[in-house]
Amino acid sequence: MITFEGAAKLYPDGTVAVDALDLTVETGQTTVFVGPSGSGKTTSLRMINRMVEPTGGAVLIDGQDVRLRDPAALRRSIGYVIQQAGLFPHRTVRDNIATVPLLLGWGRARARARAAELMELVGLEPSQARRYPHQLSGGQQQRVGVARALAADPPILLMDEPFSAVDPVVRASLQDELLRLQEELHKTVVFVTHDIDEAVRLGDRIAVFRPGGRLAQYDSPERLLAAPRDAFVESFVGYDRGVRRLSFFPARELSLREDVVFGDDTAAGAAAASMRGEPWALVVTGDHVPLGWAGAGQLARVPADTALGSLDLAPYGHTFAVDTDSLRAALDAAVLSPAGRAVGVDAAGRVVGVVSQEDLGTALWSVTE
Ligand SMILES: Nc1ncnc2c1ncn2[C@@H]1O[C@H](COP(=O)(O)OP(=O)(O)OP(=O)(O)O)[C@@H](O)[C@H]1O
Ligand SMILES: [Mg+2]
Incomplete structure (x- = not known):
């Protein structure tokens, strides 16, 4: 369980990136942060692995303040996937995926065996192991990014707009893969997106952020579409929410x-x-x-x-x-x-x-x- 307790981020220039966020991310579920640009989604996500330190409040993982953890060790224990995968361009696919296991001292043979296993898990061909990132399509690169994040089997996976740079068809197939993986792995996933359809598709719970880094609503997808709390949330989820909500009825x-x-x-x-x-x-x-x-x-x-x-x-x-x-x-x-x-x-x-x-x-x- 990840808990934000009045977590805030005020930048020295006066920007309130996140304003006293209170929110609990349940273990084994997918929680989606959605909201307009600049509403504090990335900042909030990065507070979890200490890439951003809060200026107020705290973030706890299973009850422990993340500030008590060594940042490098904390980051190795949390998978992190970003837009355009953020792969190392001069490492092969296999070595990209094996990054964290190697850092953890697994030894090359074991790390590569794990990489091969993960490639299969995320739907990559074994023949792609020796390629470099630029020799893959955007969708394949994202799969490598997901495999790399899962390499050391972390209980938590942070995903910041991981699928937003690929076309809609590839995007839908990556979403399907994530749903399938999640059925198998039950990670605690925090997923950031601009796209309410993606949020509804993937999320067990959805946190809608509003400008100024404030939480507008935190609910199940179904509740969010059925009962947006205010005009901001309603316009954000879209006026066709009635039709979208039908996806929850068999x-x-x-x-x-x-x-x-x-x-x-x-x-x-x-x-x-x-x-x-x-x-x-x-x-x-x-x-x-x-x-x-x-x-x-x-x-x-x-x-x-x-x-x-x-x-x-x-x-x-x-x-x-x-x-x-x-x-x-x-x-x-x-x-x-x-x-x-x-x-x-x-x-x-x-x-x-x-x-x-x-x-x-x-x-x-x-x-x-
Ligand atoms: N290092 C920084 N210094 C000052 N302001 C910052 C810094 N990093 C982010 N911000 C500001 O904090 C606010 C929240 O940024 P954040 O990246 O969390 O938004 P976001 O919701 O992820 O947006 P997007 O959807 O565009 O990725 C923005 O106004 C941003 O300009
Ligand atoms: Mg962002």
Whole structure:
């Protein structure tokens, strides 16, 4: 557990970087510091490993004031990852990762074996071990940075905008990796970002900082989106927080319609007769794999014995997984569908049923109330 007790940083020029911060970071969780530029996130983070000394209050790790620890030993016991990885340019990937183990006197063979193990853990190829940082992509460099921070298996990992210099696709995959690693390792992670979406995705708890180095709100992602404490937090989390918050509700709670799902060998006339005014029919294979949408008007225009599978169907768009996706994914699928309806599938990709935007709207209203 990391505790900020009225921790403050006043610079000699009068800048209040952090103003009496009170906050507890739980062991084994990911806590995200988010806020606008200059709001004191980095300063607060660096107080933990004594790269910044507070001018007031204290920072404690498991009850002990960090000022009682030797700074160099403290830093070796805490992983630290920064933007653009901060790798040593003249050391190979393997030696970058082995930095702290070597400092701790592990011996070269053991340190390199550990580096190899970590490369695998963060998704790097063994063949990249002898490369230099400039021979890697930005995303790969960040992976090396994470591996290096984890090398001596520190209980605490500090990450200061580690993924902000890479493109959105790479960024999403690095976030996935971190979530996967965290499921396995349960480190106490403090992660700084500007990006509220990243914060919501990664954080067990989110601390929103406001200008002047003050804490605006400290809550779970769900609470933060549901109940921003004031106008500053509300504008920071964004006016689409309602939609984002849907990611916390499972799609499993939706009731899906099966009566508008038809096999591809069904006759158009028979389908039309059983649709009871519904404007769209979903056509599936015999194995319940989705094929596309047939409109009610289209069914009325073709001969009644036409098999649905032979019609020119509208694309079904992307599906959502009924058991694992959220309401946000279901809504997204419905919004992007030409039929205004989302197709729910099981783990094997077989259609379970469909839900319209209108039905989703009603469901969203009742579950999020
Ligand atoms: N050495 C210093 N001397 C004077 N002021 C400083 C110093 N370091 C940081 N500051 C100021 O302290 C405030 C907080 O800085 P900090 O780096 O913690 O912000 P941040 O929230 O991490 O911002 P960003 O999102 O831009 O990284 C800023 O106003 C900054 O200019
Ligand atoms: Mg910063």
